[in-house]
Amino acid sequence: MAKPSIPQGTRDFSADVVRKRNYIFSTIKTVFELYGFEPLETPAMENLETLMGKYGEEGDKLMYKILNNGISNPKNIEKSKAGFEKVLEGKSSSDLTERALKYDLTIPFARYVAMNHGRLTFPYRRYQVQPVWRGDNPQKGRYREFTQCDADVVGSYSLINEVELASIYHEVFTKLNLTGYEIKVNSRKILTALAEVVGEENKVVAITTAIDKLDKIGIERVKEELKEKGLTGEQLELIEAYLTMNHEATGTLSNAGKLKFLKTFFEKSATGQAGIKELEFLICHIAADVNISIDVTLARGLNYYTGIIFEAKAPAEVKMGSIGGGGRYDDLTGLFDVPGIPGVGISFGVDRIYDVMTELNLFPENVQNGTRVLFFNMGEAESQFAFGIMQQLRSEGISSELYHEFSKINKQFNYAEKKQIAFAVIIGSKEIEQKYCLVKDLKTGLQEVVVFDTLAAFFKNK
RNA sequence: GUAGUCGUAGCUCAGUUGGUUAGAGCAUCAGAUUGUGAUUCUGAGGGUCGAGGGUUCGAGCCCCUUCGAUUACCCCA
Numbered sequence: 001m002a003k004p005s006i007p008q009g010t011r012d013f014s015a016d017v018v019r020k021r022n023y024i025f026s027t028i029k030t031v032f033e034l035y036g037f038e039p040l041e042t043p044a045m046e047n048l049e050t051l052m053g054k055y056g057e058e059g060d061k062l063m064y065k066i067l068n069n070g071i072s073n074p075k076n077i078e079k080s081k082a083g084f085e086k087v088l089e090g091k092s093s094s095d096l097t098e099r100a101l102k103y104d105l106t107i108p109f110a111r112y113v114a115m116n117h118g119r120l121t122f123p124y125r126r127y128q129v130q131p132v133w134r135g136d137n138p139q140k141g142r143y144r145e146f147t148q149c150d151a152d153v154v155g156s157y158s159l160i161n162e163v164e165l166a167s168i169y170h171e172v173f174t175k176l177n178l179t180g181y182e183i184k185v186n187s188r189k190i191l192t193a194l195a196e197v198v199g200e201e202n203k204v205v206a207i208t209t210a211i212d213k214l215d216k217i218g219i220e221r222v223k224e225e226l227k228e229k230g231l232t233g234e235q236l237e238l239i240e241a242y243l244t245m246n247h248e249a250t251g252t253l254s255n256a257g258k259l260k261f262l263k264t265f266f267e268k269s270a271t272g273q274a275g276i277k278e279l280e281f282l283i284c285h286i287a288a289d290v291n292i293s294i295d296v297t298l299a300r301g302l303n304y305y306t307g308i309i310f311e312a313k314a315p316a317e318v319k320m321g322s323i324g325g326g327g328r329y330d331d332l333t334g335l336f337d338v339p340g341i342p343g344v345g346i347s348f349g350v351d352r353i354y355d356v357m358t359e360l361n362l363f364p365e366n367v368q369n370g371t372r373v374l375f376f377n378m379g380e381a382e383s384q385f386a387f388g389i390m391q392q393l394r395s396e397g398i399s400s401e402l403y404h405e406f407s408k409i410n411k412q413f414n415y416a417e418k419k420q421i422a423f424a425v426i427i428g429s430k431e432i433e434q435k436y437c438l439v440k441d442l443k444t445g446l447q448e449v450v451v452f453d454t455l456a457a458f459f460k461n462k
Numbered sequence: 463g464u465a466g467u468c469g470u471a472g473c474u475c476a477g478u479u480g481g482u483u484a485g486a487g488c489a490u491c492a493g494a495u496u497g498u499g500a501u502u503c504u505g506a507g508g509g510u511c512g513a514g515g516g517u518u519c520g521a522g523c524c525c526c527u528u529c530g531a532u533u534a535c536c537c538c539a
Contacts, residue, residue: 008530058537061463104539132539137463139533146539209537300538312539322539349539378497406496413499428497440498447498 009136009144016368017354021147023367024176024350024357025129028149031172032127035164037151040126042108045099052092052100054107054335056303062134064101071096101133105150106304106332106345113154113343114336122155122341129350141320141352152345154332159281162308162328165346166282169312169324170290172348177362180315181323182291185282186298188305188327189275193266194242198235207231207239208299214243215297241265242296255283258294278308306330310346314356323352370399373459374416377403378428386427389437389452396456416442423459 006012013021029039045066052060071080076095083095102108105128113120129149136142151168153161166183173181195204210225222243223236231239245253245261253261259280266272279294286292300309307328314320326346333341357363373393375386383402390400401421403412416424426438437455440447450458 005530056537062537134538136538137536138531142538148539320539325539347539352539376497408496408499410495410499417500424498426497430497438498442500445498445500 007144009138009142011143011145015370019367019369020357020363021350021354023363024353025149027175028172028348028350029127029129031168031175032149032151034171035125035151035168037125037127040109040112040128041130042102042105042112042128044101044131046102046108046111048092048094048098048100050111050336051103051107054303055103059103059303062136063103064133064135065092065097066099066101067097068095068099102130103134104132105130105148105347106152106329107335109150109152109345110332110343111336113341114333114338117333117338117341120155123153123161124155125151125153127151141355143351146349146351149348149350150326150345152343154341154343156344157330157342159278159308160285161344162278162282163285165326165344166286166290166292166310169310169346170287170292173312176353176357178315178353178356178360180317182293182313182316184295184298184311184313185279185292186295186309187275187278187307188302188309189271189278189307190262190266190296191299191302193269193272193275194239196271197266197269198231198238200231200235203229203231205302208302211239211243211297212299219243245296255279255292255294258296259283262296275307282308300325301327301329304329304332304335308344312346312348314352315360318356318359320352320356320359322349323356324348368420371401371419371421372398373400373423373425374412374419374421375400375402376409376412376424376426377406378426379406382428382432385432386425389425389427389455393456393459396460398456398459413442423462425455 048065051063055063070076071083079095083093083097086093087096109126109128113124127150129147131145131147133145135144138144151165153165166185169181169183173179191208192201192204195201195207198207200207206229207226210222210229213225214222219240223240226236226239242265245258259276262272262276262279266276283292283294295311298309298311300311305327307330309327310325311322312324314323324347326344328342328344330342331339332343333339373390375383375390377383377386383406387402390402393400403415413424422442424440424442426440431437436449436451438447439450439455439458
């Protein structure tokens, strides 16, 4: 057996990491609950056909498909071989694989809503915190197993939902002290309108993925890319005009200013006007302290978003990029033959949030609350007695441990220090006789005498 | 999937143009010290140099393959 290891892009989480992650989870969940969302969990795996084709070509490639059981069974072997041939041609075959690990939480949620739409009360607000898997090449802030925290509202066209979801971003990031966050917002309708105005309705995706890179590669290279995709000089000029407000005046144009610009630009486009109305509603209704800005280059989830799209960005100094995203999809369950249920949702990328918070040193100290009190082991009879006292403390909700064996005091202190235990309680024969114990504060080194009866109260007051 | 950088003790890293038995700091363990530690002293353990193959009299060092980490592209949280 080679050295034990774990698959690429996956991680073990030690106690301190789990506690910090839980801190993020509970912050997010608390806010979700506060906004009236209810929890949902779905299986780690879905039927392959539920997921295939929902995330675009790239998604199909990165999805983890699960090999069927029994493919080596002699009676299946011909089928398996035929299936394998199909897979080699780039198709999928249920003879070889019919299940896959979930790739995000949105599509499984849509499947759930489609299956249960008769039973759910609409608008249905649910949140979901679960791991997802993508066979992507790991790098900074990118893992093959990571956790998403989603909140979606389905069964409502109201843009108030968008306002609420943006507020949730703000509230969560504020609670986590991630004050440098930024919410970018755009509308899929505006991107569609741009393609229309340019006269290339069927190239929406090509155009938007190109202009999405504006920040990164600059206007010239965006134009080059668009040229390669077959756009004429005239069309490029139009797109450049559209991008002007981003690339020449980044940050200097207010949301209102951008809306004004868009209104003129899309004067003759009904789709464009509809998109502008969405953004206008959101901008007008959101609280002033929410850091939200219109970004007409923002493109994401082009396979299913239809209205507003969101992206939450980490503070610029950490170079992490997106720590959350979301948007409106007006007919998501239509994919599962249940048309007419609109929805809108957002997602938090906990793993990236964790990395950002670590880099910025934002975790509060009291996140690590393991054992508070260590009872020293001063011998067999003494430890037996201490055990009784310890159980009383535990019943009062004070997390305590008894050192597992009688050994040098020195060792017991070291153990306490390593586990960052706040207090040591020493109960030896003398203390048992006189019905008190010694409590040592391991940070200050100060020591007090406390009678047994008041021990629990003593720690509660600390 | 493509490309670059890296892989030596539990951790952080030295290691000369290829040359005896691969080193340091920290950590660990034992002792000084079985009722008051975390600073001091003494000692000890710990490595198939990521794995496999090749070149060479000789490889931690050079070559190939492979795995992993990391960064960038693509895409994304």
